[in-house]
Amino acid sequence: MACRGTSQGARIGYLLLLMFGVIFSLVLRFQLAPLMVDWEGVELAKCEDATCAGNEAVYRVAGSMCAFFLVLASICACSGSFAASAHRGYWAIKVFMLTSIITASLWIPNGVFDAFASVSRVFSVLFVLYQGLLLIDFAYMWNSKWVSLDEESDSFGWRAGILAVCIALYVCCFTAIGFMYSLYTDEGCGFSRAVVTICLIAILLFTGLGVSPLAPHGALLPSAIIAADCVYLAYSALASNPVAECNPFAASGDSNGHETLHLVVGITMAGVSIAWKANSAASSGHLLSTETQGNTLLPLSAPGATAQVEPAADSSEEKEDDTPLEDDAHFFHLTMAISCMYFGTLPTDWGTAAPDHDDISQYDVGWASAWVKVGTQWSIIVMYIWTLVAPAIFPERDFGG
Numbered sequence: 597m598a599c600r601g602t603s604q605g606a607r608i609g610y611l612l613l614l615m616f617g618v619i620f621s622l623v624l625r626f627q628l629a630p631l632m633v634d635w636e637g638v639e640l641a642k643c644e645d646a647t648c649a650g651n652e653a654v655y656r657v658a659g660s661m662c663a664f665f666l667v668l669a670s671i672c673a674c675s676g677s678f679a680a681s682a683h684r685g686y687w688a689i690k691v692f693m694l695t696s697i698i699t700a701s702l703w704i705p706n707g708v709f710d711a712f713a714s715v716s717r718v719f720s721v722l723f724v725l726y727q728g729l730l731l732i733d734f735a736y737m738w739n740s741k742w743v744s745l746d747e748e749s750d751s752f753g754w755r756a757g758i759l760a761v762c763i764a765l766y767v768c769c770f771t772a773i774g775f776m777y778s779l780y781t782d783e784g785c786g787f788s789r790a791v792v793t794i795c796l797i798a799i800l801l802f803t804g805l806g807v808s809p810l811a812p813h814g815a816l817l818p819s820a821i822i823a824a825d826c827v828y829l830a831y832s833a834l835a836s837n838p839v840a841e842c843n844p845f846a847a848s849g850d851s852n853g854h855e856t857l858h859l860v861v862g863i864t865m866a867g868v869s870i871a872w873k874a875n876s877a878a879s880s881g882h883l884l885s886t887e888t889q890g891n892t893l894l895p896l897s898a899p900g901a902t903a904q905v906e907p908a909a910d911s912s913e914e915k916e917d918d919t920p921l922e923d924d925a926h927f928f929h930l931t932m933a934i935s936c937m938y939f940g941t942l943p944t945d946w947g948t949a950a951p952d953h954d955d956i957s958q959y960d961v962g963w964a965s966a967w968v969k970v971g972t973q974w975s976i977i978v979m980y981i982w983t984l985v986a987p988a989i990f991p992e993r994d995f996g997g
Contacts (some may be wrong), residue, residue: 603922606684610665610932618660618939624653626942638702651944655709656701658716658940662933669929672921680921713947716937720946724939724968728976732983733820733826742817748797749954758817765820767797769827780834785842788834791970795830798977799823802984811984823982829973836966 624632629650632640643649671682701709739758746754775795780788803823806814837843872941922928941947945962 621654621657625650659712660697662936666932672925720938735821739817762820773779805984833969
């Protein structure tokens with residue numbers, strides 16, 4: 597009786613928990629931090645300023661949720677009917693347990709969560725790199741799907757669709773690059789100029805490689821998708837630049853008229869964004885599977901990549917209590933745990949937030965955030981170029997999957 601929902605419903609529930617956790621941590625960090633310094637009897641009162649208290653509050657929410665998902669991952673790793681019920685049901689108990697862990701964390705020494713923050717920074721980098729791997733896989737699979745449909749069709753429609761998407765993406769990319777050159781590369785903004793220039797050169801390089809004889813498996817559509825992501829990361833890095841002279845859209849701190857709207861929109865978008873990233877990572881466990889065909893560099897086409905589908909027979913009267921636990925349930929919870937580590941790093945600028953980093957306009961602004969995004973962009977560029985040139989460098993190996 598404890599397990600009434602579907603597997604998909606359970607995942608949505610966990611993603612909503614993650615999203616609300618992100619929103620709650622941001623409210624603590626940017627709105628309630630000055631009050632938490634005066635909370636006598638809890639560890640946060642040992643902080644000397646609001647920034648410290650806000651950071652420690654974020655670490656407590658992230659750490660508590662991480663522990664919550666690690667417990668669920670351990671339960672799901674054991675399989676069985678109880679694991680299935682724990683994964684899909686007992687929601688009142690789970691919410692109560694999570695709330696209790698977060699509340700109890702107020703009395704746990706700050707040093708414990710400082711150690712958690714250090715571990716989180718390592719796993720967050722891996723999480724970001726995995727997101728890049730997912731993007732490359734998605735780009736190849738999209739191209740493979742549409743090319744297959746084009747080969748099965750007698751019309752020019754699918755080929756025209758591929759061409760239209762490529763043109764649209766490249767037009768947006770080069771327009772955005774021109775926009776960034778005009779607004780972010782003033783005198784003395786060497787970081788911004790270098791980021792945009794490297795992005796432009798990389799796009800030209802891997803686009804040329806993708807359509808050259810050196811990479812016969814390459815295509816224009818994957819290159820266009822990777823180019824769009826590289827431009828987005830370049831812009832995101834420039835938007836994280838804490839130097840006001842090189843970041844024209846940095847908040848000045850005197851926007852009292854729009855402060856509430858900025859707070860609500862910023863926190864909500866952050867929660868949705870992180871929940872979406874967690875879902876995309878948790879839904880793509882096949883990239884880490886060892887049961888791939890051949891010595892695949894990346895799963896350019898993954899016939900066995902789709903998650904196992906539960907039996908659909910008599911779906912209108914499905915009894916979830918009798919449905920076995922999905923094989924990837926433990927991986928889902930592990931991914932959610934790492935996602936909690938990731939969201940704990942963002943409001944704190946990866947642990948480097950300055951004392952004036954005290955309003956939502958400063959969310960994800962700082963040199964640490966900027967360099968993480970630049971590093972992510974460069975990693976995606978290197979991984980994608982590797983998928984293009986590896987078959988030519990190692991012709992004796994089968995990279996086709």
